[in-house]
Amino acid sequence: ICExxxxxxxxxxxxxCTGVHAWCGxxxxxxxxxxxxxxxxxxxxxxxxATSLMELGFLWHVGHGGVPCPQAQE
Numbered sequence: 311i312c313e314x315x316x317x318x319x320x321x322x323x324x325x326x327c328t329g330v331h332a333w334c335g336x337x338x339x340x341x342x343x344x345x346x347x348x349x350x351x352x353x354x355x356x357x358x359x360a361t362s363l364m365e366l367g368f369l370w371h372v373g374h375g376g377v378p379c380p381q382a383q384e
Contacts (some may be wrong), residue, residue: 312337321353322366335366342368342370 312320312334326348333341335368336353342363343350350366351358364370371378 316339322361323348323353323358325349339363339366339368342365346370 311332312318313331314333318334318337319382320334322335322338323331324338324342326345329332331341338350342350346363346368348363350361350363353359354363370376373379
């Protein structure tokens with residue numbers, strides 16, 4: 311189970327972070343908001359397989375502490 315939201319399956323783990331963690335995709339992206347170069351893997355049912363934060367929906371916002379610019383136009 312995801313250690314962040316405690317609701318979804320914790321199928322993502324990070325090879326770059328210290329300790330043992332398990333997150334769902336959206337929580338892994340949130341946790342790595344300021345760590346865009348970390349290497350993540352996804353459990354595929356039999357083993358962990360390389361994936362990327364980008365494949366999980368990561369969008370790198372430069373400035374404003376990693377969050378979208380409040381003045382951005384959609």
